[in-house]
Amino acid sequence: MSAAGEGQLLRLHGAVARVPGRSFGPFDLALSAGERVAILGPSGAGKSTLLRLLAGERPVHEGAVLFEAQALAQWPAQRLARRRAVLPQSHAVAFGMPVELVVGLGRIAREPDPHQAQTVVSALQAACAGHLLGRRFDTLSGGEQARVQLARVLAQLWDVRDGLLLVDEPLAALDPGLQFELMDALRGFAQSRGHALVAVLHDLNQALAAFDRLWLVRSGRLIADLPADRSALGPLEQLFGIQLRGIDGDDGRVAVLARRGRPAAPGIAMAA
Numbered sequence: 001m002s003a004a005g006e007g008q009l010l011r012l013h014g015a016v017a018r019v020p021g022r023s024f025g026p027f028d029l030a031l032s033a034g035e036r037v038a039i040l041g042p043s044g045a046g047k048s049t050l051l052r053l054l055a056g057e058r059p060v061h062e063g064a065v066l067f068e069a070q071a072l073a074q075w076p077a078q079r080l081a082r083r084r085a086v087l088p089q090s091h092a093v094a095f096g097m098p099v100e101l102v103v104g105l106g107r108i109a110r111e112p113d114p115h116q117a118q119t120v121v122s123a124l125q126a127a128c129a130g131h132l133l134g135r136r137f138d139t140l141s142g143g144e145q146a147r148v149q150l151a152r153v154l155a156q157l158w159d160v161r162d163g164l165l166l167v168d169e170p171l172a173a174l175d176p177g178l179q180f181e182l183m184d185a186l187r188g189f190a191q192s193r194g195h196a197l198v199a200v201l202h203d204l205n206q207a208l209a210a211f212d213r214l215w216l217v218r219s220g221r222l223i224a225d226l227p228a229d230r231s232a233l234g235p236l237e238q239l240f241g242i243q244l245r246g247i248d249g250d251d252g253r254v255a256v257l258a259r260r261g262r263p264a265a266p267g268i269a270m271a272a
Helices: 047-055 077-081 099-110 116-126 142-156 176-193 204-210 230-240
Strands: 008-019 022-032 036-040 062-067 084-087 164-168 196-200 213-218 221-227 243-248 254-259
Touching (some): 022 196, 022 221, 036 204, 077 099, 099 142, 164 176, 221 230, 230 243, 230 254
Parallel strands (some): 036 213, 164 196
16 A cells, blocks of 8 residues: 555545445545556455546545545546546447547546547557447447447546546456557556556456555455465455465466366455
8 A cells, every 4th residue: 555645636535435235435545656566355245336436536535535635525627537536337328429529528527629630540459459440339249339338438548647447347348458458558558658457357367467555354354455476365365255376477477277166275364
């Protein structure tokens, strides 16, 4: 975690969200510009709720969420849209909109925008979707729609530095090759502009390969904030109730093979 107050882009102080019959948090977290964090946990653990808290899309019932030292809820929507972009799970669009119009929605907060047309083309190319220009969104495959929606959030933060990019299961139901393409595009875009990137993921290997830190969530609580390296394997085994075999890669990263079985004793203590 970043040193308190030093270069922090986002800060959660005891943040709690409530829905009928359930509470999430309290969350105490800090995120700096340029960091890459993956949120991991079982289904229903509260990963998407945490992401929505970070985005300002879920009200805070206790504590605070600060973005650039200001309460997130106090940010005017247009100003926030210039600093923070969100890629949700769903890619549905109500009408048969042209691809370039879907991507252009990411530029609404900058209207009038004399550079919109070129930014849309550049964002599509960065998302490996330049060939989809001129197509209708509702005629695209699921993978093609995922690329277009990624291009939309890239366009939103295209001419910004040190912003915040939040994505919820961006690789779900995509083939392995496309998963690598989109993750490389996300990581490269964020790194080149100094954006913080936070992603809800289910793929442990993508989390270990492309991110710096892991936030582990269970039963609506943050149970660990760890570096994305071999030291995380024990806590991941405990979180998912599986056994993991680590394989060291040439790039210094670790990959895992998962199998059923009782996990070994945890490498570090995790909060209950």
